[in-house]
Amino acid sequence: MSTVAVEVTPTLPEVHYLNADYGWRSWLFTTDHKRIAWLYLFAITGFFAVGGLMATLMRLNLVEPQGALMEPASYNKLFTAHGLIMIFFFLAPSIPTVLGNFLIPIMIGARDVAFPKLNLLSWYIFMLAGSVFMLAVIRGGVDTGWTLYTPLSTTYANGHVLSAAVGIFISGFSSILTGLNFMVTIHKMRAPGMTWFRLPLFIWSLYATSVIFVLAMPVIAITLALIALERVFHVGIFDPALGGDPILFQHLFWFFGHPEVYILILPSMGVISELVAAGCRKRVFGYSFVAFSSVAIAAISFMVWGLHMFLTGQSVYAGFVFSALSFAVAIPSAIKVFNWTATMHKASVSYDAPMLYAIGFIGLFTIGGLTGLFLASLGTDVHLHDTYFVVAHFHYVMVGGAIMGYLGGLHLWWPKMTGKLYPEAWARFACLLVFAGFNLTFGPQFILGYLGMPRRYAVYPPEFQVLNVMSSAGASILAVGYFIPLVYFTWSAFKGPVAGPNPWGAKGLEWTIPSPPPTNNFDVTPIVTQEAYAYGHEEAHVG
Amino acid sequence: MRTKFESARSGNLTARLRAVLTILAALAVVGLLGERAAHAQAPPANQLPPAFRDVGIDQKLNQQVPLDIPFRDESGDVVSLGQFFGKRPVILSLVYYECPMLCTTSLNGLEQSLREMKLDLGKDYDVVTVSFDPTETPPLAAAKKAVYTGLYGRPGAAGGWHFLTGDQDSIDRLTQAVGFRYHYDKNIKQYIHATGIVVLTPDGKVDRYFYGIQYPAGNLRLGLVEASQGKIGNPVDAILLYCCEYDPQTGKYSLIISRALQIGAAVTVVCLGGLMLVMFKSTPGRSGT
Numbered sequence: 073m074s075t076v077a078v079e080v081t082p083t084l085p086e087v088h089y090l091n092a093d094y095g096w097r098s099w100l101f102t103t104d105h106k107r108i109a110w111l112y113l114f115a116i117t118g119f120f121a122v123g124g125l126m127a128t129l130m131r132l133n134l135v136e137p138q139g140a141l142m143e144p145a146s147y148n149k150l151f152t153a154h155g156l157i158m159i160f161f162f163l164a165p166s167i168p169t170v171l172g173n174f175l176i177p178i179m180i181g182a183r184d185v186a187f188p189k190l191n192l193l194s195w196y197i198f199m200l201a202g203s204v205f206m207l208a209v210i211r212g213g214v215d216t217g218w219t220l221y222t223p224l225s226t227t228y229a230n231g232h233v234l235s236a237a238v239g240i241f242i243s244g245f246s247s248i249l250t251g252l253n254f255m256v257t258i259h260k261m262r263a264p265g266m267t268w269f270r271l272p273l274f275i276w277s278l279y280a281t282s283v284i285f286v287l288a289m290p291v292i293a294i295t296l297a298l299i300a301l302e303r304v305f306h307v308g309i310f311d312p313a314l315g316g317d318p319i320l321f322q323h324l325f326w327f328f329g330h331p332e333v334y335i336l337i338l339p340s341m342g343v344i345s346e347l348v349a350a351g352c353r354k355r356v357f358g359y360s361f362v363a364f365s366s367v368a369i370a371a372i373s374f375m376v377w378g379l380h381m382f383l384t385g386q387s388v389y390a391g392f393v394f395s396a397l398s399f400a401v402a403i404p405s406a407i408k409v410f411n412w413t414a415t416m417h418k419a420s421v422s423y424d425a426p427m428l429y430a431i432g433f434i435g436l437f438t439i440g441g442l443t444g445l446f447l448a449s450l451g452t453d454v455h456l457h458d459t460y461f462v463v464a465h466f467h468y469v470m471v472g473g474a475i476m477g478y479l480g481g482l483h484l485w486w487p488k489m490t491g492k493l494y495p496e497a498w499a500r501f502a503c504l505l506v507f508a509g510f511n512l513t514f515g516p517q518f519i520l521g522y523l524g525m526p527r528r529y530a531v532y533p534p535e536f537q538v539l540n541v542m543s544s545a546g547a548s549i550l551a552v553g554y555f556i557p558l559v560y561f562t563w564s565a566f567k568g569p570v571a572g573p574n575p576w577g578a579k580g581l582e583w584t585i586p587s588p589p590p591t592n593n594f595d596v597t598p599i600v601t602q603e604a605y606a607y608g609h610e611e612a613h614v615g
Numbered sequence: 616m617r618t619k620f621e622s623a624r625s626g627n628l629t630a631r632l633r634a635v636l637t638i639l640a641a642l643a644v645v646g647l648l649g650e651r652a653a654h655a656q657a658p659p660a661n662q663l664p665p666a667f668r669d670v671g672i673d674q675k676l677n678q679q680v681p682l683d684i685p686f687r688d689e690s691g692d693v694v695s696l697g698q699f700f701g702k703r704p705v706i707l708s709l710v711y712y713e714c715p716m717l718c719t720t721s722l723n724g725l726e727q728s729l730r731e732m733k734l735d736l737g738k739d740y741d742v743v744t745v746s747f748d749p750t751e752t753p754p755l756a757a758a759k760k761a762v763y764t765g766l767y768g769r770p771g772a773a774g775g776w777h778f779l780t781g782d783q784d785s786i787d788r789l790t791q792a793v794g795f796r797y798h799y800d801k802n803i804k805q806y807i808h809a810t811g812i813v814v815l816t817p818d819g820k821v822d823r824y825f826y827g828i829q830y831p832a833g834n835l836r837l838g839l840v841e842a843s844q845g846k847i848g849n850p851v852d853a854i855l856l857y858c859c860e861y862d863p864q865t866g867k868y869s870l871i872i873s874r875a876l877q878i879g880a881a882v883t884v885v886c887l888g889g890l891m892l893v894m895f896k897s898t899p900g901r902s903g904t
Contacts (some may be wrong), residue, residue, distance in 0.1 A: 257893035286887050296874065309872050320872070 082572025084491050088588040103188035106489070106593055109174035111195050112165060117558075119161040119202065124554065126154040131513075131547040137534045147530035148215035149449065150232065153465070155218025156236065157209075160243050161202050162331065163474050165416040167339035168285075169198075169250060171481045172278050173487060175498035176254060176581040178589060179272050181263025181598045186256040190249055198246040205239025208232040217528055219329070222310035222321040226302055234303060248336075251285030254278055263581075265600035271278025272580055272604040273349075273356060277342025280370040284331045284338070287374070291328035295321065319384055326377035334373040337437075338366055341408055344430050347480050348412045349425030350578040352419035355605035358411040359480055365404035372401050382453045391450050398448035405441050409434060424576075429480025431462040432507045436472025440465060443518065458528075461521025464514045465568040472510055479506070487575045491588040492568030498560045505553030512546025544562065580604045672811050672824060673794030680707075680792045680819045686745065686781040689757035692836045696743070696789070698775050699777055700819045704842035705741045706835075707813040709795050711748035711806055712778075717828065721810040723756040724829040726763050732833035732839075736767060737775025740839050743777070747790060747797060794819055803860065814838045 089106045099107055130150050133141040143152075173191065177184050185191050208214065212233040218223040224231045258279050262271075275343065299321075301307045310321045349356050356362055377387060378394030396575025412434055421427060443465040446452045487493055516539040521527075525536050532540065574583040580597060582589075652781070682697030699705055709723055710718035729736055736742060746756065756778035764772040779790075790797070797808030812830060814823040822842040825835060840852045 255891070256894065259891075283887070283891075286881065290879070290883055294879065298872065322874070 075162075082570050084570050085588070085590065087590065088586065089591045090490075090588050092591045093355075094462075101192070103184070103192055105173050105177050105185050105188065105191060106589065106591075108191050108195055109170050109172075109489075112169040112173060112198070115195075115199060115202065116162050116170065119157050121552075122206075123154050123157040124151050126157070128547060128551055130154065131544040133350075133530060134532070134540045135544050137532050137537050137540075139530045141171060142530070144530035145215065147210075148217075148528070148572065149213035152214045152217055152231075153209045154565055156205070156214075156240065158470075159332070159336070160240050161198075161205065163336045163470060164243075165198065165250075165471040165476045166474070167343060167481060168254070168278060168281055169195075170276075171343065171478070171485060172250075172254060172339065172589070174205060175485065175582060176257055176275060176278060177261065178585065178593050179275055179580060179593060180258065180259065180261060180266050181581050181600060181603070182261035183592050183594065184261075185253050186252050187261055190253055193254070194246045194249045197249070198243060201239050201241075201246060202243060203239075203241035205236055208235035208239060211235070211548055219325060220299070220321075221325070222299070222318040222370055225299055225321075226310050226478075227313075229303070234300055237299055239292050241296045243355060244293040247285045249290045249322050251282035251289075254282040254287070258282075263594075263598050263600050264519045267600075269360065270600060270603040271363075273345035273359065273362050273366075274342035277338045277345070280366040281338045281342075282483070284335050284370050284373065288328045288331040288335065291324060292332075295324040295328065300313040319381075322381050322384060324378065326380040327374070329380065330377045331370075331373040332367055333466075333469070336474045337477075338369060340433065340474045340481075341366065342485075343481035344433050345408075346580075347426045347430035347477075348415050348483055349605050349607075351424065351482060352415050352578050353422075353577070353607050354415055355603070355607060357413060357414040357417075358407070359605070360601075362411050365407045366400045368404040369401060372397060376401060376448075379448050379453075382450055383457050388450075389578055395448055395450050399445060402441060405437075409438055409441075415520060423500070424483075424485035425496060425503050426480050427477050428500055428503040428507075429483060432503065433473060433476040433480065436468050436476060436507075436510065438456050439592075440468025440470075440472055443468065456521060458526055459521035459526055460517040460525045463464060463527045464517035464521060467514045467517075471508050471514070476506070479503075482557075484562075484576070484578075486564070486584070487571030488582055488587045488589070490568070491571055491586075492564045492566050493571045493575060494557075494560050494564040494568055498556060502553050502556040502560075505549055505556065507553075509546050509549030510552075513543050513550055514546070516542045529554065579606050635748055669796060669798045669807055670807050671796050672826070673796065673811050675792065675794040675821050676823075678792065678821050680821065682817060682819045683790055684781070684785045684788050686779040686785055687753050689753055689760050689778050691753040694779070697819070699741050699743050700815070700817060703738075703740045703817055704822070704839050705743055705815045705817070705819075706839070707793065707815055708742065708744045709747055709790065709793075709808075709813075710744060710810075711746045712751050713748065717808070717810045720828045721812075722759075722763060724827075725812060726766050728830045728832045728835050730767055732836050734836060735769060735771060735775075737771035737773075738774070740843070741777060741875075742776040743787060745779045745781065745786070747786050747795070747808070749781065749786055751780050752781055752809065764847050797834060814842045816842045816844065 089104055093102075099111065102108060102111075102455070129141065130146060130147065133147060141148065172402050173185070176182075184301055209232075209523045211232050212230075214220075214236045216231070216233060217228065220233070225237075258271075258275060299308045302309045302311060302314070302316065306314060306519075308316040310318050312318065326391050345356050376394055376398045379391055379398040382391050383392075412430070443461070445461060447456055481500070483494070483499055518614070520536055520539050520543075523536070525532055571587050573586050575587075581600070584598070585593060624651055680696070682695065682700055684696045685693055686696060688694045706725070708721065710722060712718070725742070729742070734740060744759070758777065760773070760778040767776070789795075793813050795808075797806050799806050807827075810828055811824055811826040813821060814825070814835075816822050823838040825838065837852065
């Protein structure tokens with residue numbers, strides 16, 4: 073950890089947002105963006121635990137070719153619930169609602185978001201959505217896979233598709249409101265002098281994410297409403313017998329679904345920019361390229377949905393175009409990866425936990441992104457479609473990418489959120505466990521998929537057992553890696569050493585105020601005269 | 616004449632025919648209102664019993680109906696079908712006047728829909744009802760006309776609703792042109808047929824079919840407006856027609872889901888784009904310095 077140069081032991085401020093008010097009302101009715109961030113943190117940690125438990129059960133079942141634990145029907149319900157919970161109730165809200173809520177106003181020099189009450193309402197809507205969804209899971213679950221494809225979700229549905237869909241439908245409104253709130257905040261609440269190009273890159277990526285929230289979430293909401301319309305009122309939309317078209321569902325779903333992938337990864341990319349800058353104590357190389365690559369990713373994400381449908385009999389020419397556009401997404405993604413790497417070039421890189429997560433992200437995301445190109449190619453996709461290769465690919469992006477970013481961000485800003493330090497050695501150890509466990513879990517799945525093991529099966533031929541056991545072993549290491557931070561973060565919140573305002577010696581408005589910040593963030597509205605990464609001559613001191 | 620439709624059929628078949636008739640009647644009474652559901656449950660075409668196969672309506676969309684077919688009008692004068700075309704869209708209903716079951720129900724349903732519509736019979740469109748029983752005569756047609764124009768009640772109806780009769784050759788040409796299949800069952804001394812109406816363009820092309828015995832006025836209105844090629848209707852119809860599409864499978868106008876989604880998407884993008892535009896333009900002082 074970067075040492076704090078001052079001799080004086082840092083002390084906690086007397087009054088800050090955590091102790092300004094007490095009692096459950098002060099939390100459940102708060103409009104303070106920092107407290108709402110905590111409400112989200114608790115909620116999504118719960119969802120992550122449930123989703124993770126389901127993944128654990130699935131991996132346990134796959135230790136034996138015939139399934140060690142459960143009936144195939146239960147397995148179907150598990151992977152469906154795992155996917156839906158992780159996507160809609162953990163990954164999508166994770167960075168925006170926890171780190172975004174906490175940091176956006178502070179990073180732009182504001183006292184709160186533009187609509188604080190709406191912000192709290194978003195959390196209640198999210199909790200309502202989560203409750204409705206979990207109720208559907210408890211009452212018997214859904215077995216369609218997270219994609220909810222018709223006719224599995226309509227004509228042949230035998231689970232609680234409708235109530236699960238209602239949960240997801242509601243969660244969309246939470247995301248839309250959060251997105252709108254963030255957009256207006258970033259436009260309207262910036263402190264004097266905080267120009268667009270002085271903004272931290274995290275803000276740029278959350279702005280792009282917010283746009284996708286507002287544009288993509290209504291699509292899934294409408295699609296699910298159409299399912300309800302067909303199932304309840306027998307209006308022919310997806311069922312050919314009623315004059316509908318099941319492929320329409322896939323078009324709609326992926327028109328939402330692919331941008332959704334970028335909802336998950338863009339905020340993480342924003343976090344990585346911050347981690348790399350703080351870890352290297354340097355301005356991010358090619359700031360404007362990194363900033364605009366977020367916008368480019370958001371824009372292109374709406375034009376690539378057909379890449380998920382190469383095998384549905386869509387026109388070959390449409391396939392060409394979708395394939396080419398999907399390859400095009402690789403360009404802004406690669407710009408980011410190269411610029412982060414270039415930032416590390418000749419920098420005095422610290423290997424603290426946040427930076428370790430960032431480095432882990434860069435490696436894993438690169439693997440996840442490049443294997444995506446195999447799936448975006450018309451020819452190889454025929455072989456790899458619906459195999460474990462796909463599972464491995466998107467877990468490299470979602471877990472290796474998005475979750476590494478989220479955890480890295482938590483580690484960087486934990487001292488700001490709590491005013492306390494966590495044990496650095498444990499944090500590094502946990503990060504290495506996560507990295508190793510992750511690769512052991514999902515690396516073999518690339519090979520399994522290439523060899524032809526289809527996804528979503530509770531059983532498999534015996535020759536795949538070795539690789540499956542490796543994967544399950546990796547998953548247990550990964551689970552330990554996720555559990556350790558839960559323990560030391562909890563410990564640190566109560567008993568950790570005091571962090572001081574800027575334990576990393578990092579730049580950016582959030583490090584200029586006390587840790588934890590006062591309820592109003594800034595006693596005086598800051599006048600911004602320099603960019604977020606003004607690592608000027610301090611660089612010379614380090615190393 | 617009727618012997619033309621007779622064929623040697625076994626007694627066994629009679630029973631089956633009766634069963635088929637029962638089904639037909641049941642369908643008719645329930646009303647093909649629930650035709651989506653009925654459609655979903657109907658057995659595939661290749662499993663239909665033979666009698667059923669001879670009966671039905673094949674859609675001949677966009678095909679020209681020969682306008683030179685001679686018929687007799689209610690007063691017994693020889694007319695050609697073309698006399699009723701040229702200016703307005705035409706609703707064609709195929710019935711036989713002494714039909715004990717479906718035809719009267721169908722004509723009643725048609726008359727009811729016409730009455731519900733604001734469009735005026737004889738001014739905005741015409742109705743041509745043709746008997747497919749060649750033995751029926753103009754006096755019978757005149758009696759029917761008196762009943763239905765009387766029920767309709769608006770002035771001009773007599774000049775707009777025509778009840779025709781004709782010989783077998785004329786009937787064959789017309790029914791084939793619009794894909795109307797039926798046959799005579801000598802055992803029950805009735806025609807076995809489907810019911811539905813056909814909307815034709817002013818120049819005699821097949822435009823739309825409506826099935827069953829009731830024709831929702833809103834759908835029928837849209838059909839007429841569309842068939843008139845802009846000659847009748849109002850701007851609201853134009854918007855409705857943009858969003859609703861005639862579904863040949865069910866013979867109804869249904870909201871085109873994709874069109875509705877396109878409009879929704881356009882509205883969303885315009886709203887969000889507008890919001891962003893306004894916000895980009897109105898951040899004075901904040902982004903200065």
